[in-house]
């Protein structure tokens with residue numbers, strides 16, 4: 001896509017020069033709640049509402065793919081009550097709000113290792129994926145029990161299995177081969193990765209896929225991430241000069 005500094009500095013966002021695929025590390029729910037003297041889970045519930053707002057804005061902002069980090073392979077280290085509360089929030093969200101989002105033309109898919117999730121949640125995830133499989137307006141990918149290193153390790157395990165079975169000749173293995181074994185094999189690489197809450201780290205999110213992504217680390221806590229804040233991130237992206245390791249023509 002052509003890039004233009006002009007549009008980045010203007011108030012009018014041109015979706016034509018925005019990113020096709022945005023990935024978001026939704027951080028800061030706990031702090032947002034604690035700042036108000038409330039329990040951390042309250043922040044997660046408020047954060048879930050923002051997911052809905054941001055998905056709704058994608059068509060107008062020209063974003064075709066949105067990938068969100070809902071629960072990492074490391075998040076199991078949180079207290080039992082927070083983990084249980086989050087799992088119950090995911091089930092409720094998929095059952096209620098997500099169905100509504102789905103009826104608006106959003107295709108929903110999940111990445112991550114489902115083995116550690118409870119049976120009820122796995123069933124709801126599979127149902128939502130099946131229910132929305134014909135949708136094309138926005139592709140929403142939810143990373144649940146996802147870790148970039150875990151994803152690569154699982155991919156290598158499956159690849160090694162296929163080599164052992166004689167389906168793949170080891171000397172032919174290259175980046176494209178490995179990419180096909182990743183959970184994200186259905187997605188383009190993210191153009192832009194946003195992390196909220198002032199932390200400037202990747203935290204094991206889309207490690208392989210974000211090799212050439214642009215990053216936005218912003219101070220806003222996730223429950224305060226409005227459609228306007230999203231738009232500002234997209235406008236700054238529009239002003240970036242992406243060279244993918246090459247030189248400017």
Ligand code: FPP
Nearest residue numbers: 026027028029030031032044047048070093
């Ligand atoms: C990080 O904030 C957030 C999470 C680990 C959970 C993200 C989940 C949601 C936004 C809920 C809804 C998602 C879906 C898909 C329904 P944190 O708890 O680490 O915040 P802190 O750094 O302030 O403690």
